[in-house]
Amino acid sequence: MVRAYLGHERLDTAAQTQALNALYDQMWLYYNLFQPVMRLAEKIVIREKGQISRVRRRFDTAQTPFDRLCAAGGIQNERHEELTHFREMINPRQLKREIYDSLHRIFMLPNAAPGVTEDVYLTLCAAPVP
Numbered sequence: 001m002v003r004a005y006l007g008h009e010r011l012d013t014a015a016q017t018q019a020l021n022a023l024y025d026q027m028w029l030y031y032n033l034f035q036p037v038m039r040l041a042e043k044i045v046i047r048e049k050g051q052i053s054r055v056r057r058r059f060d061t062a063q064t065p066f067d068r069l070c071a072a073g074g075i076q077n078e079r080h081e082e083l084t085h086f087r088e089m090i091n092p093r094q095l096k097r098e099i100y101d102s103l104h105r106i107f108m109l110p111n112a113a114p115g116v117t118e119d120v121y122l123t124l125c126a127a128p129v130p
Helices: 002-006 014-033 065-072 077-089 092-108 120-126
Strands: 040-046 054-059
Touching: 002 014, 002 092, 014 065, 014 077, 014 092, 065 077
Parallel strands: none
Antiparallel strands: 040 054
């Protein structure tokens, strides 16, 4: 999913990495709580003599990953209530706008200068956690 948004651009500075980490925090909210997904329920290969084989796919109803998790009973009640309340507090349109704004900021950040290396891991470890 990240490559769909960022392409195959190289992000090689600490500022780019921090901006990307902030983007991840927004994207997990949007895609796990608001973006419905259809899952493949059945796949049948139809072979008829003298004809090209066809594949018939049947999908289930679209649900968000959070809704699927709740339906499967794989989440504790207190965590379920917390995430449900959290989802009700978020405006999905505004969150999507913030994701695109974050992408724009990432693309506006300068890449590393040729010949200048930066240890992103050590830089991020030394950075204070918000």
